[in-house]
Amino acid sequence: MARARSEERRAEILRAALEVIAERGYRGASLASVAERVGLTQQGLLHHFPTKEALLIAVLEERDQWDTGGAGLSREAWRLDLLEPLVEYNAMRPGIVQTFSALLGESVSDGHPAKDFFTERYATVRGGMGAALRAEFGNRLPGGLTPEQAAPLLVAVMDGLQYQWLLDPESVDMPGAFRDFLGLLRGAGDGPRG
Amino acid sequence: MARARSEERRAEILRAALEVIAERGYRGASLASVAERVGLTQQGLLHHFPTKEALLIAVLEERDQWDTGGAGLSREAWRLDLLEPLVEYNAMRPGIVQTFSALLGESVSDGHPAKDFFTERYATVRGGMGAALRAEFGNRLPGGLTPEQAAPLLVAVMDGLQYQWLLDPESVDMPGAFRDFLGLLRGAGDGPRG
Missing domain, CATH: 1.10.10.60 (Homeodomain-like)
Known part of the structure; x- marks a missing residue:
């Protein structure tokens, strides 16, 4: 009780x-x-x-739960067709994206309390993305990469675009740029956007 | 004097x-x-x-000067074939990459002293990358994107991989993953790495 x-x-x-x-x-x-x-x-x-860090890490863990419908970051949680809506959704909630990005930045210093959280999170997310890519494309993506080669790039693009977008939301179309990258992975250029 | x-x-x-x-x-x-x-x-x-931030911003500006042979971040400074050696070089200097990544993370908070520095830097770098891509590929990259679509992705991959690599250098082959991405842009899968 x-x-x-x-x-x-x-x-x-x-x-x-x-x-x-x-x-x-x-x-x-x-x-x-x-x-x-x-x-x-x-x-x-x-x-x-x-600590503030402990609270914010818990907030980010809770967000992962909600974003994956309660599945957390298990391998089964990731589906490639959910990533595009996820990035679009993120573009409407700058506060939590800012919190993620700021804490990630701090975490790369030795001994930072969020370092283990992010290190484990990325290992898990790369594994899950790799599994999702393999489920969709098999051993080789149309663009030529293996799922294990593409997974860290997919994660890197999502994170890197968030920094550019947070700094300059007027100039950076985060969901559009992410769609461009998915097009590259699928081996089909979408052509220039509107 | x-x-x-x-x-x-x-x-x-x-x-x-x-x-x-x-x-x-x-x-x-x-x-x-x-x-x-x-x-x-x-x-x-x-x-x-x-302030510490002012000093670190000056260090990062100075690094940009050295990395571009004194050209700074002008449009003329960027050549696509220099990016791969630059990423390989970065993998040998974790301290300065950590400083860049940590300060970038902090800068996305409102009112942070490094926010203007990074906002302007990214606008300049995206422009320079776009010009370098256009010089090499013309109006359309082999993978189907325009230079202006590919530029923010190129920057995002470099930044995003740095976080993954700083957190877990044993698991993340930063230069190898970046080469994979360049292969995607060139429309030629390099196949799996050794």
Whole structure:
């Protein structure tokens, strides 16, 4: 009972953090602002999440769950035809994309608390993407690459475009550019966009 | 004369910062450690660079100059056949790549001092890459994209692979994956790597 209540409270905190991120961005998502939103003292919040990084990692894990319909980042979760809508969806939620990108940037420093999270996440995501590509194309994509060669490129394009788009949303059509890349993988140039 | 001496001192600080970054990484590159290396007080260093961000931005600008043989990021500076050696070279200097990636991550937050630097840098780099692609392929790449469609993808792949490689250098062959992508753009699958 106490445990159920604690998990309920945890979920409430994550939803509140998501709201604060959407309104104030990564930098504005302080533990104090999230605590205020759920009616906890900062000390009470620290009981659930000892640091801002721990809270934000939990938010990103929760997003992965929702994005994959509850399947998490298991290999079965990835389907190639879901990626295009996912990127389109991301273009409508800059706050969470900013949080992902900022935390990823920080994580490449030695000893950063998010380093293990991202290292494991990328190993899992590359594996899942590879499996999805293999399911669609077999051993060789039309453009000539193996699924295992294409998987890290697919992930890199998604991440790299997010930085360009966050910095300059007027100049960078993130979903359009991602479609261009899928066209390259499929070996069929889509021609110039509108 | 005073100006020449100031510029000389500035160059000396940038070289020292590069050394400290190589030895201690992004987080270890404090203003204090750089000041110590060049025999300045921290106050003396602040005269040249008022913040850590300002110093690191100057280091990244200086690297762009060296990487392009002094041409900076002008449109003329980019040649497609230089990109592959550049990525191979980057794989041997994790410190500066880490600094670039960490600062890029931070910069997507509103009001971050590096936001303008990266926004302008990407606009310039996309333009330069587009011109380089057009010089090599004309209006249409073999894979079907226009130079302007391919340019942001080329930049995204370079940046995205850097994150995956920094997090897990044993699992990610950054130069190999980048060659795979160039093969896609050239419309010629290179086949699986050894």
